[in-house]
Amino acid sequence: MRTRVRIGISKCLLGEPVRYDGGHKLDHFLTETLGKYVEYIPVCPEVECGLPTPREPMHLEGDPDAPRLVTIKTRVDLTDQMSRWAAGRVAELEKEGLMGFIFKSDSPSSGMERVKVYGGKGMPVRKGIGMFARAFMEHFPLLPAEEEGRLHDPAIRENFIERIFALARWRDLLAENSALGGLVAFHTRHKLLVLSHSTRSYREMGRLVADAKRTPLRTILDQYQRLLMDALKLRATPKKNANVLMHMAGYFRRELSSAEKAELVQIIELYRKELVPLIVPITLIKHYVLVYDQKYLKDQQYLNPHPIELQLRNHV
Numbered sequence: 655m656r657t658r659v660r661i662g663i664s665k666c667l668l669g670e671p672v673r674y675d676g677g678h679k680l681d682h683f684l685t686e687t688l689g690k691y692v693e694y695i696p697v698c699p700e701v702e703c704g705l706p707t708p709r710e711p712m713h714l715e716g717d718p719d720a721p722r723l724v725t726i727k728t729r730v731d732l733t734d735q736m737s738r739w740a741a742g743r744v745a746e747l748e749k750e751g752l753m754g755f756i757f758k759s760d761s762p763s764s765g766m767e768r769v770k771v772y773g774g775k776g777m778p779v780r781k782g783i784g785m786f787a788r789a790f791m792e793h794f795p796l797l798p799a800e801e802e803g804r805l806h807d808p809a810i811r812e813n814f815i816e817r818i819f820a821l822a823r824w825r826d827l828l829a830e831n832s833a834l835g836g837l838v839a840f841h842t843r844h845k846l847l848v849l850s851h852s853t854r855s856y857r858e859m860g861r862l863v864a865d866a867k868r869t870p871l872r873t874i875l876d877q878y879q880r881l882l883m884d885a886l887k888l889r890a891t892p893k894k895n896a897n898v899l900m901h902m903a904g905y906f907r908r909e910l911s912s913a914e915k916a917e918l919v920q921i922i923e924l925y926r927k928e929l930v931p932l933i934v935p936i937t938l939i940k941h942y943v944l945v946y947d948q949k950y951l952k953d954q955q956y957l958n959p960h961p962i963e964l965q966l967r968n969h970v
């Protein structure tokens with residue numbers, strides 16, 4: 655991959671003391687593990703929009719779809735200040751070529767979902783989106799976005815990281831400025847990866863590429879990128895992965911002995927029942943791909959969607 659994998663991140667997650675109380679929210683997985691493979695572009699909306707550290711805490715209030723950002727004690731309304739800054743910052747971030755954003759959960763500025771919104775005298779509703787997070791997601795609707803809390807869930811973590819690396823490969827393709835042949839090759843390499851998320855998207859993307867000659871390349875590329883990012887957002891369940899693995903096993907029909915076939919199917923079934931992690935059948939299939947030099951499978955990104963050192967397929 656030639657494109658640097660750049661991800662925006664809420665600055666306090668990197669251990670920077672920018673929180674309202676002068677503290678931080680250092681996340682070790684993000685800094686020490688994922689940080690080896692990506693370059694972070696840190697953003698702290700509250701500090702960058704001109705507020706000091708430490709500062710008075712604030713919260714969202716009013717209409718959950720268009721809440722105000724107000725300091726809790728002194729009741730200063732910071733909505734306009736934050737909105738103006740956020741509009742400028744997202745425009746600036748366009749130049750960074752980001753492939754995603756990791757937000758700090760629950761923050762009235764950075765939270766991506768379920769942020770508390772206060773109204774009237776009742777309990778707050780958890781229906782808000784932090785002001786900067788909203789501006790960012792509206793400006794970059796196709797970019798993967800997650801919160802650090804949700805990334806502790808292994809399935810969500812795997813899904814998010816898979817999407818940012820897929821987007822990096824896609825950006826490589828765009829940077830090559832290649833013609834239709836480049837798209838066809840990209841699609842061929844990503845077929846099984848897409849299939850592990852959605853059969854429908856797999857078919858739709860196949861149709862798009864097959865009919866691509868009739869439409870201007872720029873339009874096709876835009877449509878393909880949207881379909882790709884939407885497809886990868888859908889969860890790759892054990893059932894869907896097992897179907898892809900069985901499909902791959904079919905490529906060794908002639909080469910494997912009956913005992914080897916039975917063993918492979920048994921391992922895939924153990925994975926389908928969530929008794930062993932995905933890395934187990936994947937390792938066996940990779941072994942056969944190597945031994946029998948299976949060219950089509952060798953190029954499938956499904957076998958190497960992200961750095962193996964991140965151990966994203968090691969959970970059950």
Ligand code: SF4
Binds near residue numbers: 674701
């Ligand atoms: S949650 Fe957002 S606004 Fe708050 S300290 Fe972290 S980066 Fe800054």
